[in-house]
Amino acid sequence: xxxxxxxANFESDVLKSDVPVVVDFWAEWCPPCxxxxxxxxxxxxxxxxxxxxxxxxxxxxxQTTAMKYNVMSIPTMLVFKNGEVADKIVGSMPKEKLMxxxxxxxx
Amino acid sequence: MRSVAIxxxxxxxxxxxxxxxxxxxxxxxxxxxxxxGQLMTTTEVENFPGFIHGIQGPxxxxxxxxxxxxxxxxxxxxxxxxxxxxxxxxELVSNGQTYRAQTVILSTGATAKRLGLESEKRLYGRxxxxxxxxxxxxFKGKNVIVVGGGDSAMEESSFxxxxxxxxxxxxxxxxxxxxxxxxxxxxANPKIEIIWNSEVTDILGEEKVTAAVLKxxxxxxxxxxxxxxxxxxxxxxxxxxxxQGLVDLDEKGYVVTLPGSTRTNVPGLFAxxxxxxxxxxxxxxxxxxxxMAALDAERFLSGH
Numbered sequence: 001x002x003x004x005x006x007x008a009n010f011e012s013d014v015l016k017s018d019v020p021v022v023v024d025f026w027a028e029w030c031p032p033c034x035x036x037x038x039x040x041x042x043x044x045x046x047x048x049x050x051x052x053x054x055x056x057x058x059x060x061x062x063q064t065t066a067m068k069y070n071v072m073s074i075p076t077m078l079v080f081k082n083g084e085v086a087d088k089i090v091g092s093m094p095k096e097k098l099m100x101x102x103x104x105x106x107x
Numbered sequence: 108m109r110s111v112a113i114x115x116x117x118x119x120x121x122x123x124x125x126x127x128x129x130x131x132x133x134x135x136x137x138x139x140x141x142x143x144g145q146l147m148t149t150t151e152v153e154n155f156p157g158f159i160h161g162i163q164g165p166x167x168x169x170x171x172x173x174x175x176x177x178x179x180x181x182x183x184x185x186x187x188x189x190x191x192x193x194x195x196x197x198e199l200v201s202n203g204q205t206y207r208a209q210t211v212i213l214s215t216g217a218t219a220k221r222l223g224l225e226s227e228k229r230l231y232g233r234x235x236x237x238x239x240x241x242x243x244x245x246f247k248g249k250n251v252i253v254v255g256g257g258d259s260a261m262e263e264s265s266f267x268x269x270x271x272x273x274x275x276x277x278x279x280x281x282x283x284x285x286x287x288x289x290x291x292x293x294x295a296n297p298k299i300e301i302i303w304n305s306e307v308t309d310i311l312g313e314e315k316v317t318a319a320v321l322k323x324x325x326x327x328x329x330x331x332x333x334x335x336x337x338x339x340x341x342x343x344x345x346x347x348x349x350x351q352g353l354v355d356l357d358e359k360g361y362v363v364t365l366p367g368s369t370r371t372n373v374p375g376l377f378a379x380x381x382x383x384x385x386x387x388x389x390x391x392x393x394x395x396x397x398x399m400a401a402l403d404a405e406r407f408l409s410g411h
Contacts, residue, residue, distance in 0.1 A: 030241040031147040031165050059244070070315055072245040072336070073232040090232030094140070094186075 002044040003055030032092040115214035117144030119380025121171035122397030128178035143168035217343035217381040234316025255340035261289035369400040
């Protein structure tokens with residue numbers, strides 16, 4: 001299951017995580033985000049939590065975090081390592097391609 | 108071997124599926140990489156007959172999909188990677204699986220063109236956007252440029268004024284080709300400023316877009332304009348990678364169909380919607396040709 005990240009838990013669950021964290025920035029009104037939703041869920045189910053955590057952040061309800069990281073287009077996925085942005089993946093894509101992009105970041 | 112395979116899931120594809128399914132042809136439809144097609148990134152569709160108060164683009168596509176499903180269309184939520192002619196029909200490969208069909212209805216549509224600038228690629232997702240519906244939200248109180256002169260440029264400009272402080276509509280000619288009602292709406296909107304005879308030749312910024320370089324085509328003058336976002340709505344190109352080398356294309360790359368039909372030069376291969384229409388490109392004309400393709404395929408099959 002993909003995690004749910006918010007402005008409130010971002011620091012503890014993402015920035016202070018021991019393993020890399022992928023955050024999928026999305027919104028209800030964004031059709032390509034909704035296409036990516038099930039793909040992100042699937043990927044989250046396949047990647048070992050000890051190697052990488054995956055979760056979603058609703059930009060509408062959590063604008064502080066979205067603004068802080070300059071998210072200006074969704075879907076955007078940010079990969080966080082030790083509290084820093086290690087990669088930025090913009091746009092929707094098939095599952096295989098997403099897996100390929102995440103592979104180098106697995107702990 | 109199946110009788111009908113439909114490639115693409117815009118208004119053309121779903122309408123073809125509805126007709127083919129109702130004719131008991133048991134169609135299989137491949138949704139492709141952008142299910143629902145271009146209407147998925149629009150908001151209100153006001154000119155599709157049957158909806159007095161308009162309908163949201165994604166909702167319309169959902170309804171068409173359900174309707175096609177109700178009559179037994181088999182739906183594959185994947186792209187077709189290859190298409191070739193074989194004895195008695197066609198062979199399609201999707202997600203590693205092979206499918207065979209006597210007829211193929213090609214409804215792969217068209218994709219929005221980009222400006223084609225190096226900086227546009229670099230700043231994509233950093234102020235450069237391909238989807239006003241998705242990204243308008245991030246430009247609250249900011250200034251943005253929309254490039255283009257057709258209906259989609261008008262729609263995006265109007266939509267973006269919900270968020271942006273100011274929308275500059277940049278067009279390379281001195282008049283729009285958009286429909287009058289859309290033009291009037293744009294011209295009456297105090298938040299939209301039209302910049303005629305100009306094009307965006309570069310987009311500037313390190314981490315995010317900070318300015319655009321505008322060139323006046325008449326005077327040749329260039330100037331830098333501070334800006335936060337750039338949206339391109341400069342037309343579409345047909346999605347033909349699957350049929351290149353298989354079927355006749357016109358000089359613009361659109362699939363050629365016989366006048367008054369959806370037949371291509373390849374027997375059993377029919378094309379409908381934007382992939383074969385450089386002229387009208389409306390949801391309703393796509394649906395109309397989708398219907399024609401299903402009827403043409405049905406006639407073709409009964410002759411075999």
